[in-house]
Amino acid sequence: MRGLKDKTFLVAGGATGIGAATAKRLAAEGACVAVGDINIAGATATAEHVAGSGGRAIAVEFDLSDTRSVQHLVERTIAEFGGIHGLHNVGADLSEHNLGRDTTILDTEMDVWQRTLDVNLLGYVRTIQAVLPHLLEAGGGSIVNTSSGAALGSDPQHVAYGASKAAVNHLTRHVAVNWGTHNIRSNGVMPGLVMGETQERQNDLALQQAFLMFGKTSRLGTPDDLAAVTTFLLSEEAEWITGQVWYIGGGSHLRQ
Structure with missing residues (x-):
């Protein structure tokens, strides 16, 4: 894809699943990749896979809920590759202790709300705040946030x-509205049921059957499905696309 070769992209949450697949796809397109994750073993495995395929990647341990940690990730990326041209946010707290206790508004404890918002939303705020000044200084760049x-x-x-x-x-569109004229593109992807490591481990057959029933294709999603779209949105092939949040889910939601 145009505009990826020798550029540097930060994947915030690249240890497994969609993030790992996107890091690998970006590297296959000739980009340099910084793989950040709280799961450093997984991030290292992703970076080693990239290096083994002839690409350039580093793994950096970081925590979306820690501002200093996010800043270190960005600084480490710039020190290694000389700059940043794009950001892919894909991290979330999917742990049993957190997501497993997230039910209805009457039953979900406040600590679950606080942890979920601190990682899933404010974590993206932290990465964008850390990366955006560098994109502006470079004359532009692209951000792709993973929603759901x-x-x-x-x-x-x-x-x-x-x-x-x-x-x-909303955060995705906010960035597009405010910095689009500065050549900053901000888009999002909303995955349907993607059979990454977490879904494979949970193996919720009822959920899988329900998704297939409402879907308009014959299979569930894979991390590579999302990686292809995300890589396109980060590339210059999508230079006239911004402020969009695309649902990628086999047609299970038909919407404009």
């Missing part, structure tokens, strides 16, 4: 998660 189909309000559970992802959609 849950932002469309179809899940009767996971109220905090859905609310955090709906807020990410």
Whole structure:
């Protein structure tokens, strides 16, 4: 894809799943990639896979809920590659202790709300605040935030998660509106049911069957499906696309 070769992209949440697949796809297109994650073993594995395929990547341990940690990730990326041309936000707290206790508004404890918003929403605020000045200094760049189909309000559970992802959609458009004329593009992707490591481990057959019933294709999603779209949005092929949040989910939501 045009405009990726020898550019540097920061994948904030690249240890597994969509983030890892996107890091690998960006590298395959000739980009340099900084793979940040709280799961440093997974981030290292992603970076090593890139290096083994002839690409350039580093792994950096960081925590979306820690501003100093986010700043270190950005500084480490610039020190290694000389700059940043794009950001892919894909991290979220999907732990059983957090997401597993996220049910309805009457039953979800405040600590779950606080943790979910601190990571899923404010974590993206932290990365954008840290990266945006460098993109502006470089004359432009691209940001792609990972939201969720849950932002469309179809899940009767996971109220905090859905609310955090709906807020990410607004954050995405906010950046596009304010800095579009400075050559900053900001878009988002809302994955449907993607069979990454977490979904494979949970193996929720009822959820999978329900998704297939409402979908308009014959299969569930894969991390590579999202990686292809995200890489396109980060590339110069999408230079006239900004402020958009695309649902990528096999047609399970038909919407404009």
